[in-house]
Amino acid sequence: MTINAKRIKTLAQEIGFHACGITLPKPVYEAEVALNKWVEQGKHGQMKYLENYDARKDQFWKNFREAKSVIVLGVNYFSSNHDGTSSVTGQVFFRAAGTKPVPARTGTDPIVGRRVRLSGRVARYAWGRDYHKVIARRLEELKQRIQAESECEIYFDSAVDTKPLLERTLAQRAGLGFIGKQTQLLSLQFGPWLFLAELITDLELEPDMPFQGSCGTCRLCIDECPTNAIEETGHIDARKCIAYLTIEHKTAIPVELRPKIKNWVFGCDECLNVCPYTAKQKETDWGELTAESGFARDLDLLKLFEIKSNREYRSKFSHSPISRANRKQLLRNACVVLGNSGSRAALPIVEKALDDSSLLVREHAQWAIDEIRRKTAEVVF
Ligand code: B12
Ligand code: SF4
Ligand code: SF4
Known part of the structure; x- marks a missing residue:
């Protein structure tokens, strides 16, 4: 039996990811048009790497033509202020x-x-340790567990932040939440406090429904x-x-x-x-992401x-x-x-x-x- 979407979500949960959804590696046209317009208007400031997004994205997908699914993962990084210096809404200066x-x-x-x-x-x-490295370790574990349960060799690529992927749009398409007016992905379980990461794979998996939601008024x-x-x-x-x-x-x-x-x-x-x-916030159980370890x-x-x-x-x-x-x-x-x-x-x-x-x-x-x-x-x- 080849591994399916449901089993992958169970594995992700066992490894400690807080959210997991699946989407197709199809272009996110509207978001890409919006991104390019945004860059044309100069609103990206000095973030040069956003200027050649299209070329970088095309190269990324060209290198992985066989990609069939994107597994989008969320990591809750919320940790509260045990010393009471800067409360969630606090404006404490010194x-x-x-x-x-x-x-x-x-x-x-x-x-x-x-x-x-x-x-x-x-x-x-x-506050904590570098989330790129912390998350990459667990993505690797997830890859290995998926591979171990599959009958054939599976190809993967992984991303946290640095690849030419519009991660919030992918997360919305994979059903993790919706994009709020402040442009963050808002999850009904964790509010805005999710890091996003992806495993791109040649496994054919059943995609989730995109999340429908909005900030309203x-x-x-x-x-x-x-x-x-x-x-x-x-x-x-x-x-x-x-x-x-x-x-x-x-x-x-x-x-x-x-x-x-x-x-x-x-x-x-x-x-x-x-x-x-933010009221949906929950204390993270990833010790590496709290101020105590960072x-x-x-x-x-x-x-x-x-x-x-x-x-x-x-x-x-x-x-x-x-x-x-x-x-x-x-x-x-x-x-x-x-x-x-x-x-x-x-x-x-x-x-x-x-x-x-x-x-x-x-x-x-x-x-x-x-x-x-x-x-x-x-x-x-
Ligand atoms: C560049 C970048 C920034 C820049 C620009 C932020 C921005 N709003 O774009 C700066 C340095 C300001 C920044 C700040 C922060 N960032 Co940042 N950042 C990124 C990065 C590397 C690229 C994002 C990007 O391409 N932005 C360009 C804009 C134009 O694209 P976009 O916002 O994704 O999508 C826009 C359009 O495409 C369009 N759009 C999207 N979908 C759709 C769909 C349709 C139909 C249409 C019409 C339009 C449309 O609307 C969006 C809003 O403008 C991502 C990682 C990644 N690869 O995605 C992390 C990322 C977005 N950042 C993250 C975080 C945590 C932050 C901060 C909270 C950190 C902090 N506390 O200081 C702040 C939040 C500030 C804010 N209000 O956004 C997280 C967000 C997690 C989440 N839950 O959403 C990400 C995903 C990193 C990660 N892997 O976890 N960031
Ligand atoms: S719910 Fe309100 S505060 Fe939150 S992103 Fe939407 S408009 Fe902004
Ligand atoms: S409130 Fe949000 S958008 Fe405004 S400066 Fe701070 S991070 Fe940027």
């Missing part, structure tokens, strides 16, 4: 380590008069996005999106957007946090500025999705967060950053200094 006034020194705000931990928020998807994410990056049409202008600006954008962050980044040092979850489907919910900005070389940066973050950015991008982001803090305790750090080897960091450090001076000058006692 965590006060103590409430008693302490003598003025770095990390102590002379205006607020208490010691503050200067930290920047990290988007939830990057809700527009919370559009209204709450700090930079107005979400358009009424349900597309985003990546050039304004904090996730793009702090992770994918390589050069200076537009000055007018810097205050809107607030304390996000890597990624942004605002449109996920406000979404009513980096953190927030980064200590003082420590970030102690990283002096790219090599040191790479070795510190090699197991984390934070490695997607490089040292100067992350220090650039840290300057923006410190500038937004308006805290005098941040001044010694950003003043030191004026000597950084990177012009990008120096320019953002100067901006932060000017912001802090302007904001503290405004304080009336």
Whole structure:
């Protein structure tokens, strides 16, 4: 007996995947047209790899002409804040380590008069270990289990994030959920907190029905996005999106957007946090994806500025999705967060950053200094 769709779903569940659906490897024309239009309008910013999507996609399918099915998998990555610093809807800027006034020194705000931990928020998807590697291991296990139960040799390709596939559209077609106005796939079981991954195979499997659903009249994410990056049409202008600006954008962050980044040092979850489907969240049972095994919910900005070389940066973050950015991008982001803090305790750090080897960091450090001076000058006692 050759393996069927039902058995594959059981295996996926046994291995720990939280959702599994099957679709055909047919072109996703409407989505591809939308993607190309989006790129033509320049809304992809500096994400060059999206510019030659058609050529990359054609090559991908040419290399696997025998593909008959796409097994789409979802991994719940939601984990909550055990330390209470940044609740799902919280806007906590800086965590006060103590409430008693302490003598003025770095990390102590002379205006607020208490010691503050200067930290920047990290988007939830990057709290744990690098999900590409974590998921790839379980995809491999699934492949092997499918192969072991089949009578003939099966060909596979696998993808998490990096292949020319519109993963959210494939997931919607495979019945995992629908695409919300903030462009995330929303699952009725897990809300917006699913990573997506695929196994493409020459096995002929019965496809699932596409998921039919919509946001209806809700527009919370559009209204709450700090930079107005979400358009009424349900597309985003990546050039304004904090996730793009702090992770994918390589050069200076537009000055007018810097205050809107607030304390996000890597990624942004605002449109996920406000979404009513977030109420479907469940604590993940994949330990590797929680902050306890990875980096953190927030980064200590003082420590970030102690990283002096790219090599040191790479070795510190090699197991984390934070490695997607490089040292100067992350220090650039840290300057923006410190500038937004308006805290005098941040001044010694950003003043030191004026000597950084990177012009990008120096320019953002100067901006932060000017912001802090302007904001503290405004304080009336
Ligand atoms: C580039 C990219 C980004 C960019 C651009 C985001 C975007 N909205 O496109 C940036 C850096 C901003 C980004 C941010 C984030 N990302 Co991202 N990203 C990707 C990546 C690598 C490619 C997506 C892409 O091609 N975008 C281009 C746009 C135009 O395509 P699209 O959104 O897929 O589809 C659009 C159109 O094609 C059209 N469309 C789609 N289907 C259909 C159907 C019809 C009929 C029509 C007419 C149109 C249409 O509408 C869509 C919306 O514009 C994917 C992985 C992948 N290969 O898919 C991950 C991915 C989408 N990202 C992911 C995540 C987790 C995030 C963040 C939450 C991380 C964070 N917290 O910081 C944020 C969320 C921000 C947001 N609101 O989208 C997950 C999403 C999981 C999920 N449940 O949806 C993915 C799938 C990675 C993964 N493997 O899990 N991301
Ligand atoms: S990730 Fe943040 S900036 Fe980007 S669309 Fe969502 S709320 Fe807006
Ligand atoms: S916040 Fe509302 S409009 Fe936005 S994705 Fe969620 S349900 Fe849709």
